[in-house]
Amino acid sequence: MLYRALLPMIEVRDVSRWYRRGVDVVHALDHVSLHIPAGRFVALMGPSGSGKSTLLHLLAGLDRPDSGEVIVAGEPLSQLDDDALADWRASHVGLVFQFFNLLPVLNAMENVELPLLLGGLPRGERRRRAEAALGAVGLLHRRQHRPNELSGGEQQRVAIARAIVTDPDLLVADEPTGDLDAKSATAVLALLRELNRAFDKTIVMVTHDPRAEAFVDRVIRLDKGVLVDSGEAA
Amino acid sequence: MTWTGFVVRNLLRHPLRTALTTLSVALSIFLVCAVLTLPAALNALFERTASSTRISVHHEAGLSYWLPLSYVQRVKAIPGVAAVNQFTWFGGIYDEPRNMFPNFAVDPETVAEVWPDYRIDPGALERFRRIRNGALVGEETFRRFGWRLGQEVTLRGTIFPVNLTLQIVGVIPASGNPVMLWFHRTYLEEAMEPYGGLRLVGMLWLRADRPEAVDGILRQVDAMFRNAEAQVTAETEQAFFASFLSSFRELVRLVLAVGVLVVGAVVLIAANTAAMGVRERIPEIAILKSLGFRRRPILVALLAESTLIGLVGGILGAGGAYGILTALALAGKTGAGGFLGPLSGFRMSPQVALQGVAISVIVGFVAGAIPARNGARLNVVEALRRLF
């Protein structure tokens, strides 16, 4: 346990990323370095345009840096091409977004099963795992319902179930409570905390929500693409 | 939940839009099938005259020019000629000019030898030979007027100053010729005695004893009458019909062009719908890609949607056209009669229906191709950035 805790799950080495928006060139990340050990629940915070979402995308293998290196669970992501990244994501990362998480034509159960379709598991096995994941978020009884029949908080919890169904190394959440009311937001944060504690899941969460600080182990702050606080306290 | 289930569910998300698009595809394919029936009917006519051994001999100047009767005997002597018959257009009217059908004076003795492929019942042929004023009628004409065997009908002459009363003694199957009426040449000759008799004939039909003999016969006929009183053109039955129908082809081409316009309109409508659908689903596509789904499955799913609309629309449209046209044909309403002559009776064949469905599936595929490709090629991070 101790050994695992000391092993860096995520290593970001001198990473820079820029992109074009209309006629401007935006430097989203400017020579950022940090590392996050396994099993931590980390919040990425900062004002709008600070680069926190960009950093999150890099950690999740959705994007590649323009310079520097991102290594997750020992895998140097910048060496992988698009298809290899897609495959890597399917088995190593769980994703939760602020909205549009769930496919409206599928019910909760089917949405949770989606990532398992990529793994080529037999139907029975898929169903078992999906049910386990839904159970872990406390929504097994709502598994036949479609997203338009679920509340905002319930939808996010189903998204979280989908994120953990493949038993990924890393769970990545981009503003998961951004669209929720206070009560649901707290419930979601608590759930993430629970998953982190009970299953030792490494979670990196981008958030604006000040409430989140109470639930996480560490807060990393960015501003204008630069790391201002790596949050490494004790 | 299966793959097709997923595709169908996405289509049912906007039931109104899917229904509207499917219906417009269906309507257009309905039209396309109706339009395709015309050339198909023409082709069917050619197929019917597939006899490779029948030769027509007519006056070089045109079908309204007579040939001397003596020509009949003379061509019998040409080697390779198995049998000879003749047509003389009588042009008689049964009830109304509008309902006119082709009627000819022929030689009853050699009908079976020159037109064996018509498969006329031997009993009917025997009665035809025996009964002086007997007549053989094409199946459709027979049914159209509700005639019975043994019934007497009168044809009022237009070109000839005589009216002829004939007895229906047999039917020519539709696969042979559905509309013609044949009676005895001698019966007409007798009726024309008071007016100076008839020693002319319209055209000749020869049957070669084998296909290889045809070329030789054509040359010999040509040579035989080259310097005669009436010059002739001898050609195979196929060539004869081909030139006869050549003027229809231009009209058919125009109608087909209209059909192309219709298909073009459908592609535009379907492409529009597909593009709309993909645009709305950018967030979902982004999620799927972020989860690890690759381009190809997404492309296939999107393409399947538009192709499915094409398929369903096509089945509805082609099925509808088939049903309606067949019903109309049975009710006898689609004889556009004199105007289209040999094409009377728009019956839509199953092949045309299949063609319609095929076109519609291709349309669905083509219309959805570019939106599907764009959707599959979506850059995840840009999409996410724009969304959030």
Place this chain on the structure above:
Amino acid sequence: MGVPLRYNLRNILVRARTSAFSAGGIALVVAATMLLAALVGGLQRMLVAAGEPRNLIVMRKGATNDGSSQLPREAAQILRAMPGVASTPEGTPLASAQLVNQPFIRVPGGGRENVLVRGVEPIAFRVHDRVQLVEGRIFRPNLGEIVVGRGAARRYGLRVGSIADFGRRQWTVVGVFDSGGTAFDSEIWADVGDVQGDTRRQGYSAVRLRVAAGIDPSDMIRRIDRDGRFTLEAKPETVYYQQQAETANALYVLVLTLAVVMATGATFGALNTMYAAVSSRTAEIGTLRALGFGRGAILLSFLTESLLLAGGGLLAGLVLALGAMVAVNTLLRGVAFSMMTFSVATVLLEPTPIGVLLGVGFAAAIGVAGGLGPAWRAANLRVIEALHRA
């Protein structure tokens, strides 16, 4: 207060591809309708217009057209002398005995077809005064000279001075005539004696005569009918051509059906576009309503947008149709088809009032039908909900 037109125009332009597709569908409907209407209009013009109001056509009883009728020489003489027949100022009876023949003729570019050769006397040009010589002169008898209608000239590549090959001999073109787009334009007129010689016939097909002023045509028709010497029947030319045109009328029904079906399909397409426009502009609509634009203004605005699209489609369709007509007329030299007489006539495609009316009508109908439902939905959006979706 209404929503400014500029809003609608900009929106159409911003959603360029969708608008183009929708307008394109309408354009094709308009174009197809106009082309088909032009075809049928040409047919009607050709058949119906050929009839002179005071002309009678006399044929053998029961004949459907003058190509398949027989009329003896003596009958023609009697008809010429009949009281009630109009005369020229010089005293010649306006009675034209004609022999119609349909020989084969070669089409430049391949193929052979029947052409209608009308053997006539010079008086025919007075009886059919719509027929005007535009080039050259009338034929002289017994010389194998012919005059050709404009359509026939174009189709068979004949000019004044050309040699035409049909029947048993060759003929010389000495003139070209125009009959105002009627069936005669596709015919070749020759000296009746020459045609009789060529076909080895001695009589005629029919006689066309002009009824003198003040005489009742039906009186004349009755007299001819009752004449026991021959089995003839007379009818006014207008009635004769009307009967020929019956098949064209049947075609009109077909054309209309086709066009309605196409228009319905295009309507569905327009509906799709407009519904999508409404749903993607929900937030804007909420804003407009919040700003104070009433339901009626929103309804009108979306309806107008739909009509603007339809208008664009109409214009494009008109251009497309005209272009196609010009192409067909110049490249194909018109549309050829066989009439009841088994000879070939060509129709030039021209825009017809009916075609334009139908095209405009369909575009307007599609614009309204495609816009009404979505406009209604837009107008009835609940403001708060609409804004919330922003």
